[in-house]
Amino acid sequence: MDKNYSVSTVEDVAGLCMVKGFKLGAAACDIRNKDDYNRLDLAMIVSDLPATAAGAFTTNDVKAAPVVLDMRHIDAKRKIKAIIANSGNANACTGERGFKDALDTCAYAAEKLGVESSQILVCSTGRIGEFLPMEKLKRGIDASLASLSSDDRESMNAANAILTSDTRSKTVKVEVTVGGKTFTLAGMAKGAGMIEPNMATMLAFIACDASISQSLLKESLRLAVSRTFNRITIDGDMSTNDTVLCLCNGASGFEISEGDADALEAFKEALLSVCRVLARKIVSDGEKITKVVEINVRGARDIEQAEKICRSIGNSLLVKSSWFGCDPNWGRIADSAGYARTGLVLEKLDLDYDSVPVLRGGQPLSENKAKWREIVARKTFSINLNLNLGDARETILAADLTEGYVNFNKGE
């Protein structure tokens, strides 16, 4: 089927400065209280025109102060002027004072930018249970405002400032052409590695220069997140701070509306592409991982069954340890698929490593063992299950579990 639009994705770009009407700034303000003013730890994203915003947030009962505040600002349907994100301190489990700090951050930046507090979003990632060093943070806001520009350099600095235990920045740009007109999306993210090493957090910021209603943006983001960021697992731990924010400022002049099916479809595809690239980058840069494995379950009775089995496999310590050891241990995969307790029927289960058969009707084709070994020794491969019970399918990306992970996260 021909599409009436084109979507072109480029990874590892300068970042959000490639989207019209966005400026970036960054600063090193020693949020970690380590007298380290060389490490960038504050990023600012400012839209020339206040932007329509949508967000996806952690569903943890324990939500950090900035998450609670951002949900409030977005629900109030305010047009957003800026996002301020710091690394090194999560502002989580910090009670009333933490919430006040988040409010104060917004108020401080809002005054400088000449907008209202509720037009600022804040994100924090880092240690839990410590208060933000507010004076340092405010100096960081001053410095990042002073450095604000649409140059590549500041954009790359901002993409670096949000990192914690990540080993590299994560950026992507998508250009969309519909009916001879174009608009652009770009995203940056930080990974789900433990921080300092105190928690796992993922943050992703997406900018777009088309205009769109908040309800359409919200629904498009929900869909894209559910198929990407919510389909990755490194250690199964969900953070108090996970946040995805998308700002659409309309600076390209391109308008997306329900009436224009091509434009809306193109936008959804582009947003999905941004999220997919960033999600894969997050898994690939998981702490001390050595492998990224795609788990595909098809032939399920419904999506819930497929998803439960994907997660059960992807979070099994035994399965993940065997990936690390390059061991084609299908017994552990069958075992963990079974303890998802979805009504799997072993006698109907087909399993493949990439396209090489492992099980047919629950029975191993051991003559393929040499090929299995080859595949699971690779840095990326796929595990494909057919439950032969129905038509539903699901996919997740998972990382292996390594001795390095345990060592890195054992703390003191």
Next chain:
Amino acid sequence: MDKNYSVSTVEDVAGLCMVKGFKLGAAACDIRNKDDYNRLDLAMIVSDLPATAAGAFTTNDVKAAPVVLDMRHIDAKRKIKAIIANSGNANACTGERGFKDALDTCAYAAEKLGVESSQILVCSTGRIGEFLPMEKLKRGIDASLASLSSDDRESMNAANAILTSDTRSKTVKVEVTVGGKTFTLAGMAKGAGMIEPNMATMLAFIACDASISQSLLKESLRLAVSRTFNRITIDGDMSTNDTVLCLCNGASGFEISEGDADALEAFKEALLSVCRVLARKIVSDGEKITKVVEINVRGARDIEQAEKICRSIGNSLLVKSSWFGCDPNWGRIADSAGYARTGLVLEKLDLDYDSVPVLRGGQPLSENKAKWREIVARKTFSINLNLNLGDARETILAADLTEGYVNFNKGE
């Protein structure tokens, strides 16, 4: 409140031979196909009088052949003559041939013992997806029948024969006196370590010389298992073979009936004690663990909430890694309690290490940090949460996650 009975528990005993009318045998028959005839790998438990039996089995969708067969024999309400258990091969994911092998094992032993096939129970633990070496197994049955006795030595051999990656045998005896009469229970178990290293399995066998109806025994065992074996976690992986079996042969002349409340209560307490001791021994001997941590959640709205939070904490890789590192990382505990998504309210959460306060109303009492460190450096300690939402409580026992575990289980 005074009890009209006494229950006395002794750990690390000879084993099931201490219960009247039970004989044990063991053999080394190279189930692993490694030409190793020094390692005991087959255990036989024989009751002089066919015994009332109940069982608790894995709820994994993928159940090993012996699990399926034992469920059938117990549901048919047959009086059980013997249990045959082998280590080194799980007879799981072995299809029709595996099921026939389990049937043949029963038939072979039944003929030797002069009973019907359905009066034999079989258990297997070890590698998944390999067929049992039936000729070796049958020679093992012959040898264990020849060695059958009520001596301490054979009983200890049997307790060793079911072990795999366990580092020590696990036994317990409980003596019960009610109204001047006595009866005895004893148990043996193998741990939830990975095997060979291919799967986690726990097996437990309990013998009792009182008589009891199958329905009372079934209900008593269900209760005891739910409060003990189902409240431990090493790595969150549930096996295809987990089995707890209890045989009551009446050889003591003691009869337990619903009409005798003291006797029934005493039996339930004794069975709970057997299971509690064995469950703790299993966690304490988990693969490459260094710590056993009791997680207590109280003040929950209902038991489901308390249990979900217990398991979320006890299965969190980040929490478990921090225990290994002796790091009093309460942020990870609060985070994992939150992502159980039960409606926890952080502002109401109290948390203690042993009896030392960590959080009150969600806020840290950091002045206690030195004491927290002392506690989490111990080999055993407790984490106590009060949700302050209701009156329900739950407890689980969990182990830490170590680099040794990952190394041990990475396989090839």
